[in-house]
Structures are given as structure tokens and as C-alpha cells.
Amino acid sequence: MPxxxxxxxxxxxxxxxxxxxxxxxxxxxxxxxxEMRLGEIRTPTGKLNGIEILFRYEIDYNPKIADGAIEGVILYLPPQKEKIDEILNLWEDEKKIDSMTFAEVVNFITKEVSPMLMLLAKEMRLPYHIPIPRVEVKS
Structure with missing residues (x-):
């Protein structure tokens, strides 16, 4: 897992x-x-370098009944360690992320943040951001 x-x-x-x-x-x-920057994590075998990605995940309702955001940070390790410099250089020069890295990061963040958004919506009596399966009786 990256x-x-x-x-x-x-x-x-x-x-x-x-x-x-x-x-x-x-x-x-x-x-x-x-933001993206060089980060490290300490493991039992030593320090491991990766990319620290600061994110903001916003949720907006239309019509405007509520809005919110969740901010956080992840430590991302590309499949090839040599790509760390390439990814960071692209961010520093153009503030862009390649599509594969962005897809992996957003999919992970969505998986982690969605349960929290569901709980917040439930507590604040707001519609959920994803449809909940419903049982319908057919005659």
C-alpha cells in the first residue's frame, strides 16, 4: 500500500x-x-522517506443547507522510490500532481473520510453524501 x-x-x-x-x-x-513536501516515518528497520501530502476535503450542499471540510496529512510512498524527487519537483515547479498519484491519494482519502462524513451528517440531521441502499416491496 502506498x-x-x-x-x-x-x-x-x-x-x-x-x-x-x-x-x-x-x-x-x-x-x-x-501542499506536498518530503516526509519521513520511523520504522523498526530505520527511517523511511516518503511524500507528506496535506489535503482538504470539502463537502457542499446545494441548496445551501450546510458545508464543511476535513483537513489532514498523509505519508505517501510511491511504488518506485526514485519517483519521490520527480513527484516533488513537479509540485514545486507547477503545483501539479500526476494523475496516477492523485487517483491513489484521493481514493485513499475518500475511503478514510467517508465514514466521518456519514457520522457528521447523521448527527447534524443532514442528507448523506452517498446513497444508502433501500429495500422496496414489489407486488
Whole structure:
């Protein structure tokens, strides 16, 4: 697994409207990479270098009933250790991430953050960001 560490640093959720309107409610999730830098983790066999990725995962409702964000940091280790410098240089020069790295990072963050978003939505009586399976009786 390319992600070796994961920490949440900030959670914020604000309900803007007291009532949830009827009809279609759109929930938009926006993962963003704020910063990338060289990081390290200590293991029993010594220090291991990787890429520290600071992220912000935003959730917005339309109509505007609530919004929120979760911020954190992950330690990412590319499949080839030689790619660490290549990935960091691309970030330093252009503030861009290659598509494979971005897909791996966003998929991991979404998997880790989704249960927390579900809990926050439940506690604040908001619609969930993913559809919940429902049983329907057919005649």
C-alpha cells in the first residue's frame, strides 16, 4: 500500500439552514491537495522517506443547507522510490500532481473520510453524501 500514515488535523461542519428543503439535494465533494513536501516515518528497520501530502476535503450542499471540510496529512510512498524527487519537483515547479498519484491519494482519502462524513451528517440531521441502499416491496 502506498499510503503509510494518515492523520486528521481539522474537522469543521456548519449547518447554515435549520430546515432541509424537499426535492433534490446535491452534495458535492471536493478533495484538494494543499501542499506536498518530503516526509519521513520511523520504522523498526530505520527511517523511511516518503511524500507528506496535506489535503482538504470539502463537502457542499446545494441548496445551501450546510458545508464543511476535513483537513489532514498523509505519508505517501510511491511504488518506485526514485519517483519521490520527480513527484516533488513537479509540485514545486507547477503545483501539479500526476494523475496516477492523485487517483491513489484521493481514493485513499475518500475511503478514510467517508465514514466521518456519514457520522457528521447523521448527527447534524443532514442528507448523506452517498446513497444508502433501500429495500422496496414489489407486488
Amino acid at each position: 499510503v503509510l500514515g494518515f492523520n486528521i488535523t481539522k474537522v469543521e461542519m456548519e449547518r447554515v439552514s435549520l430546515s432541509v428543503p424537499g426535492g433534490q439535494i446535491e452534495v458535492r465533494l471536493s478533495p484538494k491537495v494543499k
